Amino acid sequence: MNKYEHTDPAVLLTLEESLEKGDYNVAIELIRSLHPADQAKVFNELKPDKQKELIQKLEIPEIADIFDELDDQQTLTAARNLPLPFLADIIDDMDPDEAADLLGDLSGQEVQKTISLMEEPEEVLPLLLYDDETAGGRMTTDFLVLDPGDTAETAIQYLRSSGLETDIPYYLFVVDDEKQLLGVTGLRELICAEPDQEIKEIMNIHVVNVQAMEDQEEAARVMKHYDLSALPVLNKKGHLVGVISHDDILDVLAEETTEDIYRLASVSDSALEPESKIFQQLKGRLPWLLLNTVTALIGSWVISNFGDLFVKVAVLAFFQSVVAAQGGNAASQNVAMIVRSLALGKVEPKRVWPILIRQIAVGLILGSVIGIIVGIGVGFWQSNPYLGLVLGLALCGNMLVASIVGTLAPLLLEFVGQDPALASSVVVTAITDIIGFLIFLSLASIFLPLIQQYI
């Protein structure tokens, strides 16, 4: 088996079988033939008791590699029932940032005990200071620094002696005695320099950096904007405390995307998965649905004020939802475009006027096209031209409203520092529903004598 191939379903099957039979040598050989990323994937698909059996048979550094690759939640599950001294050894061997995440997920007592049992807690401890969602929470402390007075040759000697294993292998950060960040250089620059050239002559003093307390999304945005594969993290004093690497940013972007997609669909817990525990699903979904219920009932109340209409012209009840639904659909399109453009930095909230004018134009055209088609179609279907007219006008009006609300709501949320994706269903479709009913039924009241002529 090639060490760097994707996981074949046969691997999992063979692994399960050999664990079932107690054939641990086969199981371990199989695991060792895989890339750590695939080891983690297969490990995660095993049942908890099999995971535990396997852990007992693997070497500590091997378990640490697998834990590094698992999701935080998966690592916690696998780590939960291990004896603390054993867990401390594993954590010692994990990447500092992953180790800190795991420690942060343990209970207070377990953390203290585990740290006291660790051999090298000093790499991990500083990381515990920062919240998971900050730059400091994402960074690693496993990186190399150089002195500005080193020569290229001594720097290369130092790299040779420090061996191959480090999270950030190609960027070398230059700091003074106080750990103040002075510059950055790379292996390639070192190789190309004259042996006796000093680091301060070859380093680049313009280093993009980020504050440790900064939101991880800002760190991701900066790395993406400048195409960086490593971003130094500074504390308040300007001391270099860690580095974020290119693979961390992928995780940040994935989290951010899930959050946006979930919020647009009124799911508040972005850790939710289709097979998450039922209670967790209810917690992440029910509150929004309840809020939507309230707004839907407000819509019902609006309609109830036109109660007599339906007795006179029952046909109105067939079409009120079309007006509301199309407004909601158009508004969702708007919200998606604005949310995404804001996330990609393609829209400045201050450009609200040109955007709004453009969207009003688009909304009017969309509303006119759909209003005319539906108006004429329903006019003929129900043999009632005035019903068609009222429906067409209401559709056009509500889609205009949808454009305005769907554009302004996310921009406004961004402007006040909230997540624009929250604009989605609750605010926006509530408004388009209510206004849709209101426009349609008001127009129907006005045109009632004319509509009744044809019934």
Place this chain on the structure above:
Amino acid sequence: MNKYEHTDPAVLLTLEESLEKGDYNVAIELIRSLHPADQAKVFNELKPDKQKELIQKLEIPEIADIFDELDDQQTLTAARNLPLPFLADIIDDMDPDEAADLLGDLSGQEVQKTISLMEEPEEVLPLLLYDDETAGGRMTTDFLVLDPGDTAETAIQYLRSSGLETDIPYYLFVVDDEKQLLGVTGLRELICAEPDQEIKEIMNIHVVNVQAMEDQEEAARVMKHYDLSALPVLNKKGHLVGVISHDDILDVLAEETTEDIYRLASVSDSALEPESKIFQQLKGRLPWLLLNTVTALIGSWVISNFGDLFVKVAVLAFFQSVVAAQGGNAASQNVAMIVRSLALGKVEPKRVWPILIRQIAVGLILGSVIGIIVGIGVGFWQSNPYLGLVLGLALCGNMLVASIVGTLAPLLLEFVGQDPALASSVVVTAITDIIGFLIFLSLASIFLPLIQQYI
């Protein structure tokens, strides 16, 4: 001004003013003080005539750097009116992958002429073979290769002589005379090796790679899974033809996310932005809205079959939308969770049964809670317990339907090789609307005598 700082709004203002006054030295000095990523950002915010003026004053390599950083569409706009010999010089200096994208966007005649005017078309030509959305379309041809028989020392000499500028500076690919990929090594391994060690002894022969014709999303998935910062691309014969770098994958992921979010909101053109041309917006939004209109009218037709009901009990018209809307909301939550879990590889389509059972349970609970609350609330509001009962049952039933449809539709689309995000509004909410009306009005017909007792 720090060369590596974000763009200050004052920069754009000063630049515009100096261009307005014809004070080109100030303008150029200002531009040169910025990082290319920020140069591109500022350049893109200038009016087209100012862009043109600025281009005429900058050096060719500076323009190439800016073009490298712009979006494909922005580059095309800026390149459009330049004389072809001048454009050919710029393209010669651009990154090969960006150059190929630009050439691919020009008209057939322009391409031929531009290539004939280029000094070094051989770096770009192979890239024109591949579609933009494939691995081959994303890769660069600007990378370094080593011979397996080289020693570490000669390899380092070669790197020194080849200078600093290359798209993939830290990975070194080892190929034979036929360009067959044999292995990979890195600068760090070279430095740590003995000077007379041969590359074939230090290289890693397990190289994750991707076929040039493969979808770019697969390349992104592989790079993310294995935390790679460079992925070699092979042609059908196994020859190394290019390398994809870590910043390309960010662009791929961003495109993919936009596509998902847009499809979930029924926007079919993922290049759409809030200020895109009106015609482009109509093209990307109107077809879906029309399709939604058709399904909404089918809902109207369903309701019309219960027309007499509203004459007898107008109050039914107030609440039918609540049932339809809550079904749609619950289904959207389901679709979002499934789409996102599929995108992150957290769900296998074959796990359809356990997922479905879990979601049916969640749907039943959500439906019961909301059904009971709304049923009791409306029962009291309208002083009509049977109306409340019908409404509560309909809500519960429709949210169960929503869970099933919202789960199965995206999984089914994935299973047949389509984008699961297409399941969104059209299919799923059409079904929850129609079934919602059907359940509510059917139940109301059955309970009609009881409901009428209280009116």
